[in-house]
Amino acid sequence: MPLNKDRREVMKMGIAAGAALALSGTFPKFSWANVRTVSYEECLEMDALAIADNSQLVTDSYHYLINTAQGIKNKAIKKKVLEVLHNPAPTFAGDLQDRSNRRQVYDELKAKGFIKEIAFDAFLPPLKENDKSPFPFYAGSGSGYSGHHSYPGGLATHVAFNSRMATSLCDNYSKAYSCILDHDIALAAELLHDLTKPWVFQWTDSGESRTELQLAGTGEHHTYSVAESIVRGLPVEICVAQACAHEHPGFAKEEKKPVAWLTVAAILAGKDPIRHKLLAADGQTLPQPRRMENFVCHLADHDWVISAPAAKWIIPEMEKIALTSYGLKQDELKTRKFNQLRNYVFAQASIMELYQVFSTRGEDGLADFVQSIVTPPKTKTV
Numbered sequence: 406m407p408l409n410k411d412r413r414e415v416m417k418m419g420i421a422a423g424a425a426l427a428l429s430g431t432f433p434k435f436s437w438a439n440v441r442t443v444s445y446e447e448c449l450e451m452d453a454l455a456i457a458d459n460s461q462l463v464t465d466s467y468h469y470l471i472n473t474a475q476g477i478k479n480k481a482i483k484k485k486v487l488e489v490l491h492n493p494a495p496t497f498a499g500d501l502q503d504r505s506n507r508r509q510v511y512d513e514l515k516a517k518g519f520i521k522e523i524a525f526d527a528f529l530p531p532l533k534e535n536d537k538s539p540f541p542f543y544a545g546s547g548s549g550y551s552g553h554h555s556y557p558g559g560l561a562t563h564v565a566f567n568s569r570m571a572t573s574l575c576d577n578y579s580k581a582y583s584c585i586l587d588h589d590i591a592l593a594a595e596l597l598h599d600l601t602k603p604w605v606f607q608w609t610d611s612g613e614s615r616t617e618l619q620l621a622g623t624g625e626h627h628t629y630s631v632a633e634s635i636v637r638g639l640p641v642e643i644c645v646a647q648a649c650a651h652e653h654p655g656f657a658k659e660e661k662k663p664v665a666w667l668t669v670a671a672i673l674a675g676k677d678p679i680r681h682k683l684l685a686a687d688g689q690t691l692p693q694p695r696r697m698e699n700f701v702c703h704l705a706d707h708d709w710v711i712s713a714p715a716a717k718w719i720i721p722e723m724e725k726i727a728l729t730s731y732g733l734k735q736d737e738l739k740t741r742k743f744n745q746l747r748n749y750v751f752a753q754a755s756i757m758e759l760y761q762v763f764s765t766r767g768e769d770g771l772a773d774f775v776q777s778i779v780t781p782p783k784t785k786t787v
């Protein structure tokens with residue numbers, strides 16, 4: 406697929422292919438036939454949206470998410486999940502744009518020990534319009550810039566994999582133990598679990614994403630995403646399951662974490678976590694008995710077990726390839742000249758596919774693969 410086609414044409418093709426996928430429900434899959442090769446000069450000119458739009462893998466992943474959400478049986482939940490996928494605006498942050506409101510919430514979080522490193526002026530990522538996400542869901546990064554799905558569209562590929570995991574786990578528990586879990590809860594929690602990443606990991610002009618801060622001992626996107634589900638009126642069971650994505654509630658030490666994250670999310674959303682039934686009456690545990698969907702949401706978010714180390718090993722390999730095959734200099738590796746190259750290649754192939762190539766074909770195989778996606782400059786100097 407070319408690659409010198411007008412971008413709008415390419416987008417239309419991607420959307421048409423996505424619509425076909427939505428009808429078939431096919432799981433998105435990397436395929437060489439779908440790679441859109443561009444020159445290095447072309448990829449330097451693209452923004453994050455164009456990079457996501459130009460990836461069949463990303464477009465298919467996003468449409469898979471829409472199709473999967475369409476399968477939620479409860480109409481009210483389905484509507485709310487689809488609204489998030491269409492516009493993951495952090496509406497909970499609307500009231501907090503007012504400086505005195507923000508100060509009040511910040512002081513409460515700090516007094517309760519949830520904020521350790523965030524300065525008041527850095528509290529909450531920039532937000533221009535309260536009701537609009539700065540980037541669409543499909544162009545969101547799936548992680549921080551050194552992390553597991555750090556490219557435009559990485560969020561869609563991450564959540565597509567996870568939501569399939571959630572469905573498979575529900576199916577397996579049913580087959581193995583005859584446990585009939587509430588698939589709507591497990592699936593909605595997974596689809597929503599990283600919903601504020603397009604806001605938290607905003608793309609910058611350097612091609613890098615915003616650096617995430619830590620809130621209550623985890624990446625800030627986590628509590629913000631739960632807060633947004635609370636504010637949008639998702640059922641409590643979904644908000645609680647969502648809070649378990651980063652830790653399971655199976656043991657007292659571990660359970661303290663989702664308890665803290667639900668407390669933070671409730672404060673951000675302007676709710677009392679106990680009165681809103683996000684926690685048990687004593688505020689010390691999750692609502693009891695603890696639902697199995699909480700554990701499913703946690704297990705299904707384990708894509709990172711392979712994808713995080715894959716990113717850790719592939720990013721330095723990409724740097725080597727940029728130096729040897731694209732003529733970049735060492736001091737350009739922290740600039741747009743490198744970031745655009747890695748963003749485009751990662752969005753086309755996924756870090757996972759690149760790692761598969763590297764782990765089976767070595768450095769030379771990876772270098773060939775990368776150069777088939779972005780053609781190096783002829784003179785190796787740009």
Ligand SMILES: [Fe+2]
Nearest residue numbers: 598599627650
């Ligand atoms: Fe997360």
Ligand SMILES: [Fe+2]
Nearest residue numbers: 563598599706
């Ligand atoms: Fe995640």
